[in-house]
Amino acid sequence: xxxxxxxxxxxxEYLYVPCVGARHDGCRAEARRWVQEVPIIKKTAKWIYxxxxxxxxxxxIVSPGCISRAQFEADAGPLFFATREAAEEDLHRGEREQAGxxxxxxxxxxxxxxxxxxxxxxxxxxxxxxxxxxRRYQAVLRGR
Numbered sequence: 820x821x822x823x824x825x826x827x828x829x830x831x832e833y834l835y836v837p838c839v840g841a842r843h844d845g846c847r848a849e850a851r852r853w854v855q856e857v858p859i860i861k862k863t864a865k866w867i868y869x870x871x872x873x874x875x876x877x878x879x880i881v882s883p884g885c886i887s888r889a890q891f892e893a894d895a896g897p898l899f900f901a902t903r904e905a906a907e908e909d910l911h912r913g914e915r916e917q918a919g920x921x922x923x924x925x926x927x928x929x930x931x932x933x934x935x936x937x938x939x940x941x942x943x944x945x946x947x948x949x950x951x952x953x954r955r956y957q958a959v960l961r962g963r
Contacts, residue, residue: 832859834869834886834899837910854906857899867891869899924959931956 833856840851861868866885886899900906935952938944 833857834859834867834891835901835903835906836898837900837906839910852910854903854910856903862888864888927959928956931959 836855836857838853838855857869857871859867860870865888867888868883868885870883891899891901900909931952935949935956936942938948938952940946940949
């Protein structure tokens with residue numbers, strides 16, 4: 820006798836893909852972030868085959884295909900994750916790193932502006948000190 824659809828649905832496994840897309844609302848663009856489940860359709864000793872349940876040109880993240888099982892299990896693949904939590908962590912890691920970097924840059928820029936003001940000739944500094952402080956400030960701005 821065949822499996823019921825409830826039994827079949829319970830046995831489906833997924834790969835998880837972190838996704839970022841742009842949502843345009845009039846003239847404003849907003850980043851949309853989500854994790855897409857990609858159904859695994861077959862596993863062999865060497866490969867994991869997957870499908871895309873939303874395969875269309877607007878929503879598809881991955882086309883149907885396969886990934887090396889050894890590479891996936893070694894966690895070397897940057898696209899697929901075994902758990903939703905790992906995919907969400909990867910999705911938001913860049914945001915946290917960027918926020919931390921912005922805070923450090925802001926503090927450094929405030930310090931460099933203060934050094935330029937303190938070394939300005941109108942405030943008792945020398946032209947050479949001001950030029951050096953200004954170059955350090957410009958170097959940080961260019962490195963952003």
